[in-house]
Amino acid sequence: MALDRWIALVFVTICFVYGYAAYFTMDQLLPPFMQRNPIWPSTFPKVLSVLGILVGSVVLLGLEKPDPNADDSAPEINYRRLHEYKLGQALGLLALMAAYALLLRPLGFILATIGFLSLGAIILGERKFHILIPVAALAAGVVWYLVQQVLGIFLSPLPSFL
Amino acid sequence: MIEGLLIGLTTALSVTNILMVIGGCLIGTFIGMLPGLGPMSIIAIMIPIAITLGDPTAALILLAGVYYGAIFGGSTSSILLNAPGVAGTVATSFDGYPMAKRGEAGKALTIAAVASFAGGTIGAILLMIFAPALSTVALLFHSAEYFALMVVGLSAIAAFAGTGQVAKALMMTLLGLIMATVGEGALFNMPRFTMGMMDLQSGFSFITLAMAMFALPEAMFLVLNPRRADTPEEKSKEGKITGLRFSRAEGRAMLPVIGRQSVQGFFIGVLPGAGATIASFLGYAVERNLASTEEQKEFGKGSVKGLAAPETANNAACTGSFVPLLTLGIPGSGTTAILLGALIALNVTPGPRLMLDAPEIFWAVIISMYIGNLVLLVLNLPLIPYIAKILSIPRNYLIPFILFFTLMGAYIGQNNSTELLILVGFGIVATILRFADYPLAPLLIGFILGRMLEDNFSRSMQLYDGASFVWERPMTLGLLGLAVVLVLLPSYRKRRAAKRAEGVADGD
Numbered sequence: 001m002a003l004d005r006w007i008a009l010v011f012v013t014i015c016f017v018y019g020y021a022a023y024f025t026m027d028q029l030l031p032p033f034m035q036r037n038p039i040w041p042s043t044f045p046k047v048l049s050v051l052g053i054l055v056g057s058v059v060l061l062g063l064e065k066p067d068p069n070a071d072d073s074a075p076e077i078n079y080r081r082l083h084e085y086k087l088g089q090a091l092g093l094l095a096l097m098a099a100y101a102l103l104l105r106p107l108g109f110i111l112a113t114i115g116f117l118s119l120g121a122i123i124l125g126e127r128k129f130h131i132l133i134p135v136a137a138l139a140a141g142v143v144w145y146l147v148q149q150v151l152g153i154f155l156s157p158l159p160s161f162l
Numbered sequence: 163m164i165e166g167l168l169i170g171l172t173t174a175l176s177v178t179n180i181l182m183v184i185g186g187c188l189i190g191t192f193i194g195m196l197p198g199l200g201p202m203s204i205i206a207i208m209i210p211i212a213i214t215l216g217d218p219t220a221a222l223i224l225l226a227g228v229y230y231g232a233i234f235g236g237s238t239s240s241i242l243l244n245a246p247g248v249a250g251t252v253a254t255s256f257d258g259y260p261m262a263k264r265g266e267a268g269k270a271l272t273i274a275a276v277a278s279f280a281g282g283t284i285g286a287i288l289l290m291i292f293a294p295a296l297s298t299v300a301l302l303f304h305s306a307e308y309f310a311l312m313v314v315g316l317s318a319i320a321a322f323a324g325t326g327q328v329a330k331a332l333m334m335t336l337l338g339l340i341m342a343t344v345g346e347g348a349l350f351n352m353p354r355f356t357m358g359m360m361d362l363q364s365g366f367s368f369i370t371l372a373m374a375m376f377a378l379p380e381a382m383f384l385v386l387n388p389r390r391a392d393t394p395e396e397k398s399k400e401g402k403i404t405g406l407r408f409s410r411a412e413g414r415a416m417l418p419v420i421g422r423q424s425v426q427g428f429f430i431g432v433l434p435g436a437g438a439t440i441a442s443f444l445g446y447a448v449e450r451n452l453a454s455t456e457e458q459k460e461f462g463k464g465s466v467k468g469l470a471a472p473e474t475a476n477n478a479a480c481t482g483s484f485v486p487l488l489t490l491g492i493p494g495s496g497t498t499a500i501l502l503g504a505l506i507a508l509n510v511t512p513g514p515r516l517m518l519d520a521p522e523i524f525w526a527v528i529i530s531m532y533i534g535n536l537v538l539l540v541l542n543l544p545l546i547p548y549i550a551k552i553l554s555i556p557r558n559y560l561i562p563f564i565l566f567f568t569l570m571g572a573y574i575g576q577n578n579s580t581e582l583l584i585l586v587g588f589g590i591v592a593t594i595l596r597f598a599d600y601p602l603a604p605l606l607i608g609f610i611l612g613r614m615l616e617d618n619f620s621r622s623m624q625l626y627d628g629a630s631f632v633w634e635r636p637m638t639l640g641l642l643g644l645a646v647v648l649v650l651l652p653s654y655r656k657r658r659a660a661k662r663a664e665g666v667a668d669g670d
Binding site: 002003004006007008011014015018021026029030034037038039041042043044045048049051052055056058059063064079082085086087089090093094097098100101102104105113116117120121124125126132135139143147151152153154155 | 193207328329330332333336337339340343347350352354355381382385386387388557558559561562563565566569570573574577579580582583585586589590594595597598599600616619620623624627628
């Protein structure tokens with residue numbers, strides 16, 4: 001089964017769960033005065049879940065035939081040969097982003113950002129540390145200054161234990 | 163009117179006020195380029211400065227300059243990085259980014275600047291002529307009409323339903339609508355589908371989703387396939403900013419688009435609550451339907467018309483949104499609501515009496531709109547080569563920085579690091595969806611319009627105690643009819659073209 005139909009399967013499953021929540025779990029919580037309204041908080045989700053299951057099934061069962069005249073531009077990346085691309089770098093960067101999200105508060109903005117920018121470039125193959133680290137430090141400093149001092153949005157700069 | 167114009171000219175052309183326009187446009191453009199800071203937050207940030215000015219005219223001129231600047235700045239990041247920072251510029255990235263990818267970033271930015279200029283200027287002229295009359299029309303729009311207008315806006319997804327892709331585009335729209343139901347609705351005051359997580363109480367944030375759907379997968383694709391950035395014909399253009407100007411033929415193609423969209427965008431902007439976002443999606447949808455079959459194929463792949471339409475429409479709509487603010491004192495959008503707050507703080511009460519009590523404010527703002535648009539054009543055209551150079555930064559530096567700015571955009575809006583994890587999670591999902599050739603724009607359109615759609619629908623259902631408003635209000639019925647036409651027209655045209663190709667007479 002091709003990837004797009006797997007995705008449709010996941011989507012239909014989500015719609016079933018979503019529809020179950022809308023049909024069977026939401027209405028009991030409704031206070032009596034709201035039950036007189038012609039529309040309930042669950043109305044829109046109920047409609048959406050049914051529509052979602054219908055449309056998802058069309059993709060899942062492959063009912064819609066692709067147009068033979070379509071100028072089928074080859075997909076930009078062939079996912080069946082994903083290992084031939086730089087998958088390691090991509091996964092590394094995603095992990096780095098998650099790490100940044102988790103470490104932003106404990107490490108403070110400046111340290112976390114310098115780390116993120118330099119490690120990101122290192123993952124991509126940059127090895128000129130004498131340029132990289134100063135650039136990262138400068139960027140972190142400038143962005144912090146702009147956001148915190150000029151725009152007045154709070155960003156804690158230092159590690160939480162300081 | 164002539165008298166008013168003269169008053170406005172003398173006020174707006176003072177040295178301080180011209181400085182205010184220039185300063186406002188500059189600040190707006192530069193801060194607006196950062197994803198995550200839309201016009202609303204920038205104006206909110208500028209309010210303390212505006213109030214210390216003391217002079218309401220100067221303050222309003224400064225804030226209006228910031229507003230246009232921010233909208234223009236927002237299109238820059240949509241075009242260059244596929245990272246729309248404001249909902250109103252999402253449609254800009256549909257054709258602007260493919261163009262930049264072809265190596266025509268300079269041209270795309272020029273088109274955006276010219277289209278914005280035209281939209282803003284024509285909008286200002288319309289504002290001058292129609293402001294008093296339009297304020298009454300805007301009041302005729304009720305939630306039923308807004309609901310219908312959102313449905314028309316959703317018909318823009320037909321533009322992404324490529325051949326044999328209709329079900330996929332619909333599926334993504336539904337996913338967007340489903341995601342919009344997460345969190346507390348405005349009308350029900352009851353958390354839905356939050357799975358008990360506090361962070362989802364207010365729903366997913368637009369900016370996180372926009373970054374995750376557009377900017378992150380794009381960066382991931384650049385990482386996965388380094389050669390993607392430099393196919394042979396692009397390599398020759400790399401580093402050099404070629405094609406800063408658009409050709410005469412392209413200009414001629416753009417002209418009717420700009421004309422139509424500045425009028426359409428303005429009138430949509432006048433309606434409270436519709437605003438630049440709907441105007442840009444609708445503008446895109448309408449222009450795609452009007453284009454010939456040949457041109458339609460270009461849409462989404464870097465069409466000049468597809469870029470000019472939303473850019474013109476969103477700027478014209480921004481100008482239009484001043485109509486209800488200045489004439490009725492009703493803010494039509496979040497941004498104008500903040501402006502209203504600033505005006506009241508400066509002891510000016512916008513409303514029907516503003517034109518009588520303080521004509522110099524009303525007219526000076528209109529005049530400053532012309533000046534502001536001119537300043538934006540003069541300021542930005544020379545800067546475009548430098549802005550476009552962003553793309554020639556070495557890949558090892560550019561990609562971490564793009565990722566960093568998407569993270570910052572999601573973070574500073576909410577100040578919540580869970581938002582960043584949501585961003586990464588959705589980014590992975592969006593990348594997988596792109597592997598399977600699912601269009602992501604419909605998802606975002608569904609998400610943006612979903613909440614407004616549901617709110618207005620529920621409100622009219624409650625007012626009419628049922629769905630009778632659909633046939634009892636002719637304007638609603640008319641708009642819904644238009645939506646049906648917009649969805650069905652492309653397939654009808656295609657079938658007719660196919661029949662013609664077969665040589666079967668069609669009767670026309």
